[in-house]
Amino acid sequence: MLNFYLDDGRRARAEAGAGIFGAVVGVVNAAGWEVRYHGQEADIAGEGYHLVYNRPTEGPFCFSLRRCYLEKYYRIEATNDRWDWEVAGLPFPGKPGQAWFQNYWAERLFRGLTIAQGGYIFMPLQGKLLQRRHFQTASPVEMIRATLAADPARRIVATLHPREVYSEAELEALRGIERFELVTGSLPWLAGCDYVVTQNSSLALTGFFAGKPAVLFARIDFHHIAASVHRLGVAGAFEAVQRVPPYADYLHWFFKKQALCEVGDDSAAQIAARLRAHGWPL
Missing domain, CATH: 3.40.50 (Rossmann fold)
Structure with missing residues (x-):
């Protein structure tokens, strides 16, 4: 089960299948998960996995969804502190981009x-x-x-x-x-x-x-x-x-290799892979 902590506007987008919030819900629903919504500032409690939006995480099964600077780009991390995000510890390979x-x-x-x-x-x-x-x-x-x-x-x-x-x-x-x-x-x-x-x-x-x-x-x-x-x-x-x-x-x-994009043919696959990398049993 996914416990999703969102304000009313973002919850409406999630339930409508819109944006990153709807994309996340679509991925977990496809895996057979129930989604339970809570207010954005509600206490983190209950069974299952917890996803908060841009606020500190609490406990081993709570993760933060936060915008990655540009419109439509996001990251899902075990902490809300950008300096401790996974990408911060990765070496930049220096390979030619586009x-x-x-x-x-x-x-x-x-x-x-x-x-x-x-x-x-x-x-x-x-x-x-x-x-x-x-x-x-x-x-x-x-x-x-x-x-x-x-x-x-x-x-x-x-x-x-x-x-x-x-x-x-x-x-x-x-x-x-x-x-x-x-x-x-x-x-x-x-x-x-x-x-x-x-x-x-x-x-x-x-x-x-x-x-x-x-x-x-x-x-x-x-x-x-x-x-x-x-x-x-x-x-x-x-x-x-x-x-x-x-x-x-x-x-x-x-952005294109390390962040999640809410649009694109591979958006759902990117989100699912990121959640599995965090240990979510999808």
């Missing part, structure tokens, strides 16, 4: 924008600016200082996360930093930057579609072709960010 995937999404993501090098670093900030969390190598404010020291030639253009609430102490820590500017609107600044520095913002991955290299100060699932401070240290990461990674090959591998 450039059409990068080109197709670059056109969609950056439509109407000019992709260029404007002589600045783009830094999408996230939350808890004064705190170093367990998956980070430095706090966000420490990241700013380290970046300015590592690249004395460029200024930082930064954005605050639109869904975060920042304390006065956090905002005060940003005031008066030389070569540092807070701006609004992310994609135009991303399109025009020389490279990205962030903890693990998904905008770094978006930047790959525009050929923008990235320095990451935190662990994340898409670290493979980034200049990772966790792997290389600060000096090594800022040296590595000057090299050109194989964007097209990596993006094709990361």
Whole structure:
């Protein structure tokens, strides 16, 4: 039995056989499973297997369904923490991919924008600016200082996360930093930057579609072709960010080979294989 924890809108899509939710239900129904629906925030309880949507997992038979950055791409994982997803621990094989995937999404993501090098670093900030969390190598404010020291030639253009609430102490820590500017609107600044520095913002991955290299100060699932401070240290990461990674090959591998797509002739087979890989007896 599958216990599926969804809000009303996603439950309606699942029952209608639509999107990733309907695709998952179709796979388990085909295997003879019953599906029992619960509210998205309901307690994890009862027999069978449990699938939550973008919330922490609980227990050995509970798994997380979460969007994999792009529309229609998802992952089913034993944890909701992206930096501990299975793909994060896989080696990128570096095999030639298909450039059409990068080109197709670059056109969609950056439509109407000019992709260029404007002589600045783009830094999408996230939350808890004064705190170093367990998956980070430095706090966000420490990241700013380290970046300015590592690249004395460029200024930082930064954005605050639109869904975060920042304390006065956090905002005060940003005031008066030389070569540092807070701006609004992310994609135009991303399109025009020389490279990205962030903890693990998904905008770094978006930047790959525009050929923008990235320095990451935190662990994340898409670290493979980034200049990772966790792997290389600060000096090594800022040296590595000057090299050109194989964007097209990596993006094709990361999405088309490692993620689940809710559409396509092989979508059901992909989902079934992923569930079996997690030990689901389908």
